[in-house]
Amino acid sequence: MSEVSIVIPAYNEQEAIHGVVTRLREVLQAAGIPHEILVVDDGSSDATARAAAEAGATVVQHPQNRGYGRSLKTGILAARYDRIAITDADGTYPADRLPELIALSDRFHMVVGARTGKYYRGTLVKRLGRFFFRLLSEYAAGQRIADINSGMRVFHRHDVRRFFPLICAGFSFTTTTTLVYLLNDLCVHHVPIDYQCREGYSKVNHFRDTLRALQIIVEAILRYNPIKIFLLLAFPFVLLGAGFLIGAVMGRNWPAALCACVAWATAGLVLGQGFLAVSVMPQRRFVNVPTESSSRDPGDDSPHDM
Template identity: 55%
Template sequence: MIHVSVVIPAYNEEASVAGVVRAVRKNLNDHNIAHQIVIVVDGATDNTEAVAREHADLVIVHPQNLGYGQSLKSGIVAAKHDLIAITDADQTYPVDRLPQLIDLAQKFDMVVGARTGSVYRGSMTKWIGRFVFRQLSQFSAGRSIPDINSGMRVFRRSMILRFLPVISAGFSFTTTATLAYMHNQLTVHYISIAYHKREGRSKVRHLRDSLRSLQIITEAILRYNPIKLFILLAAPLAMAAAICVLFSAVGLGAASFIAGVIFASAAVLVMAVGFLAVALLPQREFLHSQYLMGVNQNEPTELDSTT
């Protein structure tokens, strides 16, 4: 029998969290999947905690709002099963698809529900923002990423514990988890899922969280493949240098040539810094591997298996 801990972060979700738990239990019971429901109440100011205690197997309470990512971290650390599923408490995710994700997690390191539909697409502004972040993420990871920050996914506790120190404690938890897995050559599999209109008011602050996501993606490139970031910076400088030299060649004066030399020098300097960052990668990877060895030695040796 498969065993799974389902971690559900909840902030002021008294109206919807009970329905989510009931739906999760029904679908997992229908597929003979043993489970533990973990609800992390993240500084809620309504009746979420009382509702959670009526329906969950384990309730973790943050006295203050620490953020989406920290809620997931608390739940993952406290979970008793090695297989972890996460979903939201606002009824936006189709939890009837959880058994399929759990089954696929026997073959892949992480399985993600890629959101589709008009509710997910939202306004043109949101669509453009997601497109830009998806392209940057795919450039960073070198892989196709249908949905960078879906909140419905399944993975193993023993694996994600290795990356918790570098995974965001905020809204970008799922973004950093995805990039950490991909940059470390772990398998991430996507299946399409519907995405429903949420119950209650969204907790997402689009401008702040978008800027934070951009920062996270930039940090991921610097951490795992820094030369890509420096290529992005050097490419427009090199193009500007070429244009200036071309203008100089057709007789537009020495000023264009001097500007071209300045742009070219800047491009070379940026790439030199990039190569230096690449040269330091082996040392950083060695230090990280030493840290992971320490984590593995301190992990519990008897987590519930999936058999």
């Protein structure tokens, strides 16, 4: 089996990172997969870097906290191999499923571990929010998405680097990557995995990251198929106009008929803007990136190896 670089972004994960790295090494060695494990210490204030190094990982350090997505970009550029696997440092993803995902990456551009189980379901609010974003992301991509932002996935550096200028540097790196792959007709395959209980505490700001994820999905639609956004905006006016028209016919209420005409005219204007956006949108989706020899850290500061 081909070599793989495991990239793990970590921020204040001293409690879990040693066990995560150790378990990954055991699983990959047992499967006979040549590998390296890169831990990107994202400006941790605890002993995350030392614990990762003691477990046998190569540690790349950011001088300050720069975000989940930027840490992944740093690790991807620093990786020795083209095949990249990412996972989290908190022990929530099952290491024993990684060889299966790696094997499938020979057939697909990206293989994603779709989370299942009691630790993934969460509260009712989380489930409702997840359902809403799933509907919106599937509407954007035009196909079913089992898990848009799973943190365990395998892909190839030569594919993902084309989209680096488009991919979020924050927590929504995985959301952006999934959408960009699908909207550029790359094959994304989902494999169900059992999401596990995390070690330590979560650093996710749910309100901020939910708004950011929504922004990213809307931006993706506007970039690749803007008419879909305008259809969503026009649809309520169409329904409103239909309601006014029914009221006008049933009650001989001619002002309601005028309101129906105004609502439908508004819908027409919105759709007209959508068609205009489609006509002027750029036709080229892929982004040129530097060659491998000129690759460097995606931010302003250079990472430091430990």
